[in-house]
Amino acid sequence: MSDHERTFVMVKPDGVQRGLIGDIVSRFEDRGLKMVGGKFMQIDQELAEEHYGEHEDKPFFDGLVDFITSGPVFAMVWEGQDATRQVRTMMGETDPAESAPGTIRGDYGLDLGRNVIHGSDHEDEGANEREIELFFDEDELVDWDQIDAPWLYE
Numbered sequence: 001m002s003d004h005e006r007t008f009v010m011v012k013p014d015g016v017q018r019g020l021i022g023d024i025v026s027r028f029e030d031r032g033l034k035m036v037g038g039k040f041m042q043i044d045q046e047l048a049e050e051h052y053g054e055h056e057d058k059p060f061f062d063g064l065v066d067f068i069t070s071g072p073v074f075a076m077v078w079e080g081q082d083a084t085r086q087v088r089t090m091m092g093e094t095d096p097a098e099s100a101p102g103t104i105r106g107d108y109g110l111d112l113g114r115n116v117i118h119g120s121d122h123e124d125e126g127a128n129e130r131e132i133e134l135f136f137d138e139d140e141l142v143d144w145d146q147i148d149a150p151w152l153y154e
């Protein structure tokens with residue numbers, strides 16, 4: 001298993017407005033994941049529709065696009081062993097109401113349409129790479145050595 005798997009993660013507008021960026025970043029840092037990209041940005045209509053394209057025909061699509069473009073987000077790329085699946089586990093279920101306490105959505109959310117965070121789907125092969133490319137240029141990602149790597153990986 002590669003220590004260099006990269007996954008796309010984003011604090012959604014509700015998480016930004018509620019001041020949760022720092023806490024969410026800390027959780028991934030504490031876990032041992034390495035941030036290799038980070039961008040505070042506003043998503044426009046076109047990017048929102050592309051990012052959530054798989055949900056185009058769903059009844060919640062328009063509301064989702066309105067929500068994700070309603071204020072700034074903090075987009076990130078995190079790297080580490082099994083990063084995509086580990087981030088999803090730390091996020092909890094799609095619906096905060098079904099998410100266990102201790103997970104991000106389980107600790108900070110109550111409602112499906114306000115679930116604080118996005119992370120690439122580990123069951124959708126290539127979703128992480130697709131989403132990283134959509135949000136980041138190659139030169140916005142930083143290769144660096146984490147000094148605690150020998151203590152994180154056998």
Ligand code: UDP
Pocket residue numbers: 060064093094112113114115117118119121
């Ligand atoms: N969503 C929604 N209503 C629904 C289902 C999903 O508002 O009935 C939103 C929710 O913000 C979710 C996003 O659409 O995070 C994408 O849905 P997906 O099933 O891909 O969930 P995720 O991968 O974010 O857990």
